[in-house]
Amino acid sequence: MENQHYVALIVGVTGMVGFNIAQALKKPDCKGGPWKVYGAARRPPPATWFPASIVDDFISFDAVDAVTTQASLSPIAHEVTHLFWVALHFQEDEEANIATNKAMLHNVLTTLKSSPSSRLTHVTLQTGTKHYMGPIFDPARSTQLLSHDPPFHEDMPRLPYPNFYYAQEDLLASHAPSLTYSVHRSSIIIGASSRSAINTLVMLGAYAAVCRHLRLPFRYPGTRYTWDHFCDMTDSEVLAQQHVWAAVTDKAKNQAFNCTNDDLFTWKRMWKLLSEVFDVEFVGFDENDEDRVDLVEFMRDKDEIWDEIVEKYGLVKTKLKEFAYFEALKVVLHFDFQHVSSMNKSKEYGFFGHANTFKRVTFWVHKLRFMKIIP
Template sequence: MEHQSPVALVVGVTGMVGLSLAEALKQPDCLGGPWKVYGGARHSPDEWFPSSILDGFITFDAVNSADTHAKLLPIANEVTHIFWVTFQFVEDEEVNITVNKSMLHNVVTVLKSSPSSPLTHITVQTGTKHYMGPIYDPVRSNKLICHEPPFNENMPRLPYPNFYYTLEDLVASYTPSITYSIHRSSLIIGASSRSAINAMMMLATYAAICRHVGLPFRYPGNRYTWEHFCDMSDAGVLAKQHVWAGVTKKAKNQAFNCTNGDIFTWKSMWMLLSEVFDVEFVELDDKEEFDIIELMRDKGEVWDLIVEKYGLHKTKLKEIACFEAMVPVVRFEFQHVSSMNKSKDYGFLEYADTFKSIKLWVAKLREMKLIPSYQQ
């Protein structure tokens, strides 16, 4: 039997990691390549998305099994690798479990349905909520049992419902005919106006609004995170880890943390952000409680004015910046740090300098006309 060239389906291609994956897979020197790349998402891409990097874009609703079947059946005899970098997210974790499991199940069911299905591997993007529990749950988050950082992949599951655990169990159930890899990211930095939780877009829109209306660019977190360590995951490094695990025999059926490999304090990060967003650095003031969610609640029209003034792609603040998701992260009472030792032991050695990474992604967001540039 002759070796089939790999064919990828990137589900969630318009998100931060999805875009980086599509770009990585189409590089001439990409591991396992040359790749044919299909991208899938719920909505057709806007003009900021470079559709030309894909061999085909498929718009489908993974929650809807009939729609998924109709749209994906034509490529079921081609796809060798699913890169799963999408999720639907609400506060109720039981709902997250049901919806996210059915989405992945629907896609795999269609792609396995072809008698000549070549599907061999599924990569699944999850995150450090694996080690922290339901940080967004309004009830459970007040008294969480977390693992002690730095987080490592051998830590047992926590006694909470978590759709990450459900997705891991689902892909494990397809073995041995289909292998899998799990990718546990930290805070992801990348470029997209379609990611539900995008730290760079939150910080960039917040800074732009502060600059526009003359508000101080205040840190919305606590003293602990201001002074203690945190890490991040560059979307490009994450994309490379997905591809590496998808084609490396030793990495099959394993879970890997994926961070940049360095750490920072939010104080040092706030200094950098003040510089790149051209706003004045403000020291943390403990005396006054600061609620960024409340502050930004009525700023949608201000963002509309900024979009108009700087000729940006038309985006709505509530769709690109979920400040409710940012607040728990900057108010942790533990150091948000993951170990990359397992990943390195298995042979994945990519890394990123987080501060350089921030500057590169801010430049990319400006180039993509998603955030304002103040250079004359």
């Protein structure tokens, strides 16, 4: 296949990673380029921060609906050579996650491959470290899980729990050898979007803004263990670079790769930085603090406060429920193990992307402010 004929479909293009994949593919020096890029999401892109020029065409459809998916993607099914899958749909429990997220991927794959002249050759699949921990966000299971010991590495066996990541990987494997795939297991993703289901910096920014608005202290809503012990993050630009690298690198085909910034942090140090960039007073962790904050409970009734903040600072019109899954952040801040993944395999295969987590947190917070997503 000639390089200039590469055509990408990014499902989830308005999210943190999808947006950066589109930007990466449109760079003049992008490997395999110049690319034609189709972007897709459930809702039309926000005109406030999503430039129309970042994709050649935008397609709005709900991948859960097979009929809608077929109607929306059939016109381009003969063109697409690479599918970048960075979409997800959170449900109440893991069985529902499996049913919904597997169906979404199945519907898109079925449509793209149904064209008699289908050119689809590779799919990149976005997953995460839940692969090594089990369904940590499922309330019925999360307290009984046995996870792998960190640092997590890609040849660790699957855990004996339902996991929609496993179902999606199996679905892609079932299409071999007619297409190849790569799996990208991220840590806590940082980036800028008002459309990501879980955006840690936006959630923490909203929490800080509410604290500042109500003149309350910006208390750490986690445990002593996570305050003191190591964790890692994944910059959305690094993750996008890995997706693109794997899509055009023969050695990376049918492989899974962790993706982190390849450095570590403690929440103790991170909280000092966040206090500075969010312009709130730093409050250290106090084991004996009687006012220890439960993030989920604290933010549960803050919808109207957030609306006031959005109005006061002229922010993008968002609702807390659109980007703030505080239950997930609470789980992360209550881990009783060090959330760390190995990047050895990625480097051994030739991907050397990395980032300075502290510098990138500052960068993305400034970006979120510029985009009018947080104050």
